[in-house]
Amino acid sequence: MIGVGSMGGAILAGLRAPGVQIETPIAITTRSAESAAAFDGADDVVARSSETDADANREAVRGAGLVILAVKPWMILDVAREISDALEPGAIVVSVAAGVPTAPIEAALPAGVAVVRAMPNTPSLIGRGVTGIAPGATADAAAVDTVRRLFETVGTALVVREDQIDAVAAVSGSGPAYLFLFAEEMTAAARRLGFDDAQAEVLAQGTIAGSAELMARDDDDPAELRRRVTSPKGTTEQAILVLQAAGWADLFDRALAANIRRSEELAGE
Template sequence: MLAQTTLGFLGAGAMAEALIRGVLAAGLVAPDRIWVTNRSNRERLESLARRFGVRTTPRKAEVVAAADLLVVACKPKDVPDLLAEVGRLTRPGQVLLSVAAGVPTRRFLDEVTPGVQVVRAMPNTSCLVRESATAICGAPGTGPEALALARELLGAVGRVVEVPEDLMDAVTGLSGSGPAYVYLMVEAMEQAGVQVGLDSRVARELAVQTLLGAARMLVETGADPAVLRQQVTSPGGTTMAGLQVLREMGFAEALARAVARAAERSRELGALVAAPQATGG
């Protein structure tokens, strides 16, 4: 399906590059079927054209006219101005896929031409290594073919699940912000390793590989994490002693609060760009 689709990226940052890199590496789309534009950074466009062979232009209208699938890959704060500029240049039958965090589908439906099918997505930064955890949802009126197209594109950079839109802020709190929680944990594990006598380089290598191995165990065995935890927790052993400290320090509660606050912040930020009058003209 994607092979016969012309992609148009409105935004040329890290997320756009990750998606471009992913679909090209997977052989899903030819480079000459990918158009890219951005607000003002012409050097960035030249770099993408040189490295990937994609088509670039400073004219957003040209991208909108060429594309079957438009990818809104700008910063959330730039969405109002983008829609004011090109919203009505869209045409019925086009698919608009937004990866702008927190921006609800209704914001796009209010500004694009009737008949455009809108899909909202929340990938995470692991798309840069094609291991994103991504959730998608369709706006009212968006059909299964549009969702399948978005799923195929985003599947080139990781795993994709579909959720109702009212859960997208929860997704942001869990997997959208989740990589940062993991990085903080690795930082803490490395520092703890140093405190018990390890060299910092060795401590980091061990911490990272431990995380990678545990994740692969979860994926490849399909086992419940509680079961895997119990399997490595011997009564009276070292793991039990360490887990007891984490429980006493409120490890699970801290994570729950972090996810909830990040989800709340996603709702707050989304509200700032939810209404058309927020464009300021």
């Protein structure tokens, strides 16, 4: 794994969680020596720093059957070119960068290397991630299946077309931030009702976390779960009517469209 920032770090933590069975050690590279040193003594990770070893990325990918590129989007092609001649024949290269199509990555790598895009989210950290997987032109069914099985160790994986991957990023890749924003605003609203910080967190954040877990365990869809809590002419109904009158459907459509538009801009950059 090249890069272990917020997303790469979440994937790595998920892969190292108890009960996850993959081949180890995982070779990783970080930009800072301090970050690499955090893995000193780990049996399941071999960490190198590009700050102290200019050849760290190339050394990390030698012998690897699967390589995850978890660097910033504007760094992807430079890293792909850097590791190109160090990759094993038939290796699978997975990019988790938003907005970077597989075609230019494929062009930077040798023939025979399969390129797959993956769009995970940060709940991978606790084994509850959702990852969209899109094969490039060089990836056959076996390569896609390998990537799918890897990401299923940290949650759920969904295979989609590459022209859908930006939408996956908008819905599930960025989705945790939307939920955290909701929790942030609901907690602030509880404070404005007179609760102290600790009380507001219990009331708002505890309710959101519990409701999410209920939704995960229940077979009914969110609309039915909402109806169960919303008695006709009751108090919940009055709050729901106010929220729906604010045009949530249009708001979500515009928010996701802005997210997808930014992915397209990144592709152009």
